[in-house]
């Protein structure tokens with residue numbers, strides 16, 4: 001380990017590196033984009049109108065509370081050891097409720113090709129290192145983030161685009177904007193500048209972390225989420241003047257706290273960190289994400305996953321909310337609570353919550369009920385058919401269910 005003198009020198013040299021300028025508005029107007037919205041950025045910010053706004057191409061509504069979410073994934077590790085990674089950009093309603101999957105007709109596939117075919121290769125290259133899926137399925141992760149969240153943005157509706165825009169042009173703008181906004185929010189560097197660096201032993205208080213981030217960002221408090229007491233996600237909040245395409249993101253305080261406890265917060269090392277060779281013992285347990293989809297895996301292939309009622313289908317998967325730790329958590333969907341009763345999984349109003357656990361298998365997080373990761377159905381879905389999901393192995397089709405962070 002470092003002697004005190006060397007450690008001091010290291011910390012002061014870190015502090016001496018140029019600081020990122022603090023944030024108050026992040027203006028995306030000056031950049032190279034495929035599109036121009038033609039919107040002004042001098043009007044009222046989203047969620048700050050006093051009367052109804054009619055042109056929602058230049059005013060983000062109802063999802064005018066925007067969260068730029070970032071991951072700190074260490075088990076398995078994703079992305080550079082000295083950077084958080086992109087989760088997404090989510091349009092919450094001004095009261096923090098939200099809608100998802102607003103336009104399945106624009107659930108584009110082939111995001112990587114779409115970006116490279118439309119002059120956004122630089123954005124794509126950055127995404128390949130900094131917008132990475134914990135299971136290595138970047139393309140699916142990008143498709144999910146776009147279809148789940150991007151299609152709910154009013155200022156990205158196809159009718160808002162200049163005539164003659166190529167199909168998918170608004171998704172290209174979405175990815176360009178998210179990357180640009182993320183680049184203005186160097187969470188790792190901001191913590192590092194306050195002497196807060198990943199460690200296998202240190203713990204931090206929530207107030208240490210938020211004070212450092214508030215000061216570095218120019219006065220804005222983010223929300224921090226933890227899994228198993230370790231930092232896992234940060235949400236930076238904004239309102240928007242103008243369009244997602246090229247508007248001004250106005251930083252605001254998080255309207256609600258994240259899930260981290262007030263003390264004893266770990267900031268684990270990513271594998272491959274220079275000092276991680278000095279750590280002893282296995283990495284800390286993988287937590288369940290706060291939101292995610294559940295995919296069915298049979299013979300090593302993904303075959304659809306769960307809908308909001310808890311049934312197995314190959315249609316667009318539901319987003320579930322998870323609450324608790326990997327050893328015991330509950331699940332809800334847009335239909336309501338999820339529970340196992342009489343050996344079958346259902347989600348809906350009036351369903352009693354039951355506890356699940358999650359088991360790490362390689363880089364996959366498997367759902368378990370009663371400690372077993374086996375699930376079974378009477379048939380294999382395709383098209384619009386769905387099958388009830390049973391626990392155990394008693395029916396003709398056996399599979400496991402993997403939880404993929406949203």
Ligand SMILES: *[C@@H]1O[C@H](CO)[C@@H](O)[C@H](O)[C@H]1NC(C)=O
Pocket residue numbers: 049050051052053054061
């Ligand atoms: C702001 O504008 C949106 C979109 O027109 C509208 O739904 C909302 O009610 C407005 N808010 C207020 C306070 O008028």
